Amino acid sequence: MTESIESYALDDQVGYLLRLANQRHASIFQSHTLDGLTPTQFAALIRIADLGKCSQNRLGRLAAMDVATIKGVVDRLRQKGFAVVEPDPDDKRRTLISLSPEGEAMVARMKDVGQQITNETLKPLTAAEQRSLIRILRKIS
Amino acid sequence: MTESIESYALDDQVGYLLRLANQRHASIFQSHTLDGLTPTQFAALIRIADLGKCSQNRLGRLAAMDVATIKGVVDRLRQKGFAVVEPDPDDKRRTLISLSPEGEAMVARMKDVGQQITNETLKPLTAAEQRSLIRILRKIS
DNA sequence: CTTTGATTATTATAGTACGAACAATTGAAT
């Protein structure tokens, strides 16, 4: 008996399950999204829409993205023509990010799609479970 | 009134919350892990321990990793000396993956740590919420 | 036996993510 007693069930660990849930959501997102927008890019876009013009670092903080990550995301949003980048006249360290008209239109269109994506992701759950999941995820985030 | 009526709350969307929960878990994992093992590498290691010697693709499927992903993960596990790679004599397409003695030892040590990581990740929740989260995540994975 | 279709592994490309190091700039304290 050198074997340990079935001590660790990978399939019951939060970390592993969170990874799987993320995979499923990303796959659903990709099948519904417009212009190849990724979940991360969409989150950043929504934040810019809510915040209005703001610095890149601030946007990153509010969208829960690393400074290095938000830079790449903003670059891609700019390349796609959704975000506008300009230097802050009042603080030469800062870069101000805002939405282009195309970005505004994209946000409007994607909000409906986003709701669909959420619904489809939550479809295997009862209404009570859906509320429960959101509430619990907010507690551990 | 051209504004849309506060239609989309990013902070209440599953996708966004799953990303945040993953971030938190990854951060906790990193602060407890041994030898810089990542959550993904640990999951693969556990699977190899459970399955015994098996092909790289099969390992990837059972650990929920893409063929391209599992290749990188196995490469790094081999570099760290935890996994052993050999050609399958019965099927020249296949590469067989197994644990080295160091890999076995690592799995034994990491199982305890893994439990700690899970506990700390779930700490903000009540016992009922913890069970609820696991159950619900299994349903949408 | 040969063609066909599936499986396996590898590679390339693109995106997300983080730590660490760096330079430029700012604001505040001395």
Next chain:
DNA sequence: ATTCAATTGTTCGTACTATAATAATCAAAG
């Protein structure tokens, strides 16, 4: 006014993730 600490943005290195394309091998059906 100068020093000092904090902030901002950039870059590098490493890792994970998925898709698509490719090549080798295998198995099965004709």
